[in-house]
Amino acid sequence: MWIFILAELLxxxxxxxxxxxxxxxxxELFNEYQQTLNRDIGAANTVILITGSLFVVLAVRAIRDGKVMLCRNWLLAALGMGSLFLTLKIIEFADKFGQGISLSTNSFYMFYLSLTFFHFMHVILGMVILAAVAWKAQQGAYCMINYTGVETGASYWHMVDxxxxxxxxxxxxxx
Amino acid sequence: MRVYLVWLLLVMLTLLTWWAGKAGFSGEGLVAALLASIFIKGHFVIADFMVLRDVAFLWRVLVHGWLILVSCLIFLAYWVGM
Known part of the structure; x- marks a missing residue:
């Protein structure tokens, strides 16, 4: 997983x-069009992802202590943060698309849409991984001496953050 | 306890970044301050959230190296554009 994470980071x-x-x-073009972005949503999404990462840390700590259901619950809370992030991002994208903005509008929007959509897809993948780990935790697949899967899923989520x-x-x- | 303090620091640096954007700051000072903020936030996510304290030295060097590389490239690009 660490090789995969490093490849993603590169x-x-x-x-x-x-x-x-x-x-x-x-x-001049980048400075002008940067002003059209919603910094409130951007900052809120940063706090949301940071909080999701905190919940994932608490999930890893819970499984290390052998508290399987607490681990699952923290992972579900992190999934809630991920859902909130996606919701705000969709609102932001809808606003831009509603104004007729697309990849071909100008080079600033091409980068903005590509970068943020690429990251958006990684949040979805991170949520799929966390959901799979939470489900496996529920099934009793992890315990205080076997929790590599939880740590691996957590590492991917922190990379997204x-x-x-x-x-x-x-x-x-x-x- | 440490992890909650790290979370609080990350939130406060995010709010400072948001405020700098709202206030309309620009220029070399802003770029330097925000790159420092990115590095501090990134360091704590890598060190305290990714539990890299427990993994091999090489991995820590690689992920921190990524953070330094990205920060330097951004700074270089902004310097070129000035």
């Missing part, structure tokens, strides 16, 4: 560098 690094260097050749921690300031704020 892909995002290429995306981030591409955005930053593309911006350096179109500073880490990427957003870079993405939000880079795309929504830095100018």
């Amino acid at each position: 892909v995002f690094a290429i995306f981030f560098a591409s955005y930053a260097f593309a911006r350096s050749y179109n500073v 880490l990427v957003w921690i870079v993405l939000f300031p880079l795309v929504y704020v830095i100018r």
Whole structure:
């Protein structure tokens, strides 16, 4: 899983560098259209993902203590945070698409939509992994001496969080 | 207890980032401050949330290296664009 996580991080690094260097050749355009983004939703989604990560940490601690149902409940709480993130992101996307904005509108929106949609898909994958881990926990697949699956799912979720921690300031704020 | 303090620090740095955007700050100072904020947040997520304290030194170097690489590339790109 760590190899997979590093591969994902490298892909995002290429995306981030591409955005930053593309911006350096179109500073005025990127600064102008960055103002159209909803920073309130971006910041709220950062807090939501950070809180989801805290819940995942608490799930790992619970299974280490042998508290299987508590572990499952923290994972369900993290899934709730993931759902909230997706809901806010859909509201944000709907607003942009409603204004007729698309990948071909300009290079800023091309990067904004690509980057955030790529991350959106990773949140969905992270939620699928957490849901599978929660279901397996419910079935009694993990205990205080066997919880590698919980740690693996947790690591993927934290990777999704880490990427957003870079993405939000880079795309929504830095100018 | 430490994990709750880390969460609080991450939330506070996020609110500062949001405020900097709302206030309309721009320029080298903002870029440097936000990159520092990204590095601090990223470090704590890697060290305290990803439980990398327990894994091999190489993995910690690689993930922290990713964070440093991304921060340097962003800074370089903004420097080029100035």
